Amino acid sequence: MNEPVSICLTLHPAQYRALLKIAENRRVQVHHLIEGLVATALAGGSGRRPRRAGRKVDVDELRRLHAEGLMDRPIAERLGVSVSAIQQHRSALGLVKNSQFGRPKRTASKEG
Structure with missing residues (x-):
């Protein structure tokens, strides 16, 4: 089963x-x-x-959950993979770590 x-x-x-x-x-x-x-x-x-041998990270789902502001652990729980797998994929995709308060703040560019 x-x-x-x-x-x-x-x-x-x-x-x-x-x-x-x-x-x-x-x-x-x-x-x-x-x-x-x-x-x-x-x-x-x-x-x-x-351990789930060979479990692949759904990169599109990782990007979507990250864009919603979820941190690594909740993303890992939803995708059924380890936190370190999420951290490695997030880093490889160039995504910054979300804070416990949601997406990181973007700093305003200085014009002028």
Whole structure:
């Protein structure tokens, strides 16, 4: 079975609010956060996601998510790859690192 399986999850409202707050701080959706927690549990609780051999970075999606102002970790979580893979691709594409406050400010050119 290689296809994703959908499950129904029942949470206490306080648990959902806590997950929602964490997800908002990380700028990801709650289900992406839960998928990350499951991946961590399957990796033995080491905090590392299981390795996905040969997983390719969707460069167009990376550019789109970066343009939305997402930082490297949320982009990696959405694309299912490591943060270092995102950092390497972002650097190779000449994209600057986004700050926690969104896209970096562009400095106004001095005319004159």
